[in-house]
Amino acid sequence: MAAHKLLLLPGDGIGPEVMGEVRRLLAFIEQKGLLSFEIEEDLVGGAAYDVHKVAISDGAMAKAHAADAILFGAVGGPQWDGVPYDARPEAGLLRLRKELMLFANLRPAICYPALAASSSLKPELVEGLDIMIVRELTGGVYFGEPKTITDLGNGQKRAIDTQVYDTYEIDRIARVAFDLARVRRNRVTSAEKRNVMKSGLLWNEVVTATHKDGFEDVTLDHMLADALGMQLVRAPKQFDVIVTDNLFGDLLSDVASMLTGSLGMLPSASLGAEDPVTGKRAAMYEPVHGSAPDIAGKGVANPLAMLASVAMALKYSLGRPDLADTLDKAISEVLADGLRTGDIYTDGATRVGTAEMGQAVVAKFETLLAA
Numbered sequence: 601m602a603a604h605k606l607l608l609l610p611g612d613g614i615g616p617e618v619m620g621e622v623r624r625l626l627a628f629i630e631q632k633g634l635l636s637f638e639i640e641e642d643l644v645g646g647a648a649y650d651v652h653k654v655a656i657s658d659g660a661m662a663k664a665h666a667a668d669a670i671l672f673g674a675v676g677g678p679q680w681d682g683v684p685y686d687a688r689p690e691a692g693l694l695r696l697r698k699e700l701m702l703f704a705n706l707r708p709a710i711c712y713p714a715l716a717a718s719s720s721l722k723p724e725l726v727e728g729l730d731i732m733i734v735r736e737l738t739g740g741v742y743f744g745e746p747k748t749i750t751d752l753g754n755g756q757k758r759a760i761d762t763q764v765y766d767t768y769e770i771d772r773i774a775r776v777a778f779d780l781a782r783v784r785r786n787r788v789t790s791a792e793k794r795n796v797m798k799s800g801l802l803w804n805e806v807v808t809a810t811h812k813d814g815f816e817d818v819t820l821d822h823m824l825a826d827a828l829g830m831q832l833v834r835a836p837k838q839f840d841v842i843v844t845d846n847l848f849g850d851l852l853s854d855v856a857s858m859l860t861g862s863l864g865m866l867p868s869a870s871l872g873a874e875d876p877v878t879g880k881r882a883a884m885y886e887p888v889h890g891s892a893p894d895i896a897g898k899g900v901a902n903p904l905a906m907l908a909s910v911a912m913a914l915k916y917s918l919g920r921p922d923l924a925d926t927l928d929k930a931i932s933e934v935l936a937d938g939l940r941t942g943d944i945y946t947d948g949a950t951r952v953g954t955a956e957m958g959q960a961v962v963a964k965f966e967t968l969l970a971a
């Protein structure tokens with residue numbers, strides 16, 4: 601069995617804590633002979649800055665380019681607030697996304713039955729929720745130029761960020777959304793603000809044109825992004841696939857996370873284009889949450905978003921959708937057994953830490969594999 605090349609980038613804060621549970625899971629998968637891995641590790645974020653004075657070194661980038669899949673923890677923290685802007689921890693993540701051309705960010709928001717009571721919404725609004733947010737990840741205001749702060753010399757400064765989208769960028773992310781909808785509930789909602797932004801106007805136009813180019817079997821709706829935010833907390837189950845730009849996707853996925861019980865529950869996959877010859881695509885898997893400085897170092901972080909990100913890697917990069925399903929089921933059953941980290945704790949549940957939760961998932965995964 602050819603070994604899959606994995607790069608582990610634990611990062612900062614709770615990143616290394618949740619990555620510890622990934623190592624446990626990967627070791628189990630190898631020990632069972634299910635897959636074999638060639639695992640590399642490196643620094644990213646503040647941890648990289650402390651050693652190299654950059655948020656990711658060229659050496660780590662080379663490993664990232666060589667990997668079949670990257671597993672990323674989280675970056676950032678108040679201790680790096682004063683570092684130069686280009687070296688801030690988040691810059692490491694942005695460099696990975698841009699240089700590996702990971703334009704398609706899949707953020708599934710699933711409310712596991714056992715967690716309906718942990719959501720901030722009424723259980724009946726979120727029970728059975730299964731949304732896929734498709735966020736454009738390499739364009740928009742995150743990367744548009746100019747991006748500057750200028751001193752106007754009169755005690756005023758001017759900050760400029762630029763939202764830029766080209767037709768091809770919108771077209772390719774729309775195709776990802778339509779393809780995903782076909783294996784789900786066949787519905788795509790596209791979100792922009794065409795009422796105030798030229799990029800919203802183009803977004804709407806291109807998504808409509810791409811839809812006509814062979815995807816008319818999929819139902820397409822357009823919604824203004826602010827209204828979509830409202831609908832997400834009013835009646836979230838109306839959505840199947842949501843496709844939107846980089847910034848709206850960032851905001852809306854954090855909103856969607858609370859429908860599932862916690863930000864600590866949301867995994868993600870960031871994918872590049874498929875190579876037409878080899879069929880390979882660059883891919884990075886990471887939880888949607890950040891480094892959670894408020895709980896870092898205590899061993900209480902929820903590792904489920906990170907472990908569910910490994911499930912996405914099994915499905916999209918490692919050719920084992922069967923193992924991905926089993927791992928997702930293991931997560932669901934551990935929750936059904938009543939195990940909860942602090943972020944999803946409700947009265948009567950069994951409160952566990954990061955390591956106990958990780959252990960329980962691996963044990964359940966083993967039981968399900970044997971069944």
Ligand code: NAD
Nearest residue numbers: 674675676677863864888889890891892894895901902943
């Ligand atoms: P955050 O996601 O780190 O935390 C928000 C809240 O959610 C906190 O109360 C935190 O304790 C809680 N939380 C998050 N993940 C959790 C988990 N797995 N288990 C339990 N609780 C969890 O967002 P923030 O506080 O706004 O940002 C902190 C830092 O993280 C910033 O530097 C930010 O830039 C960075 N960040 C990084 C990423 C990433 O690396 N992908 C994503 C978001 C934010």
Ligand code: IPM
Nearest residue numbers: 676690691693694850888890
């Ligand atoms: C995310 C994060 C990142 C983003 C930050 C850390 C750069 O919030 O992955 O959602 O804004 O994309």
Ligand code: MN
Nearest residue numbers: 850851854888
């Ligand atoms: Mn975010």
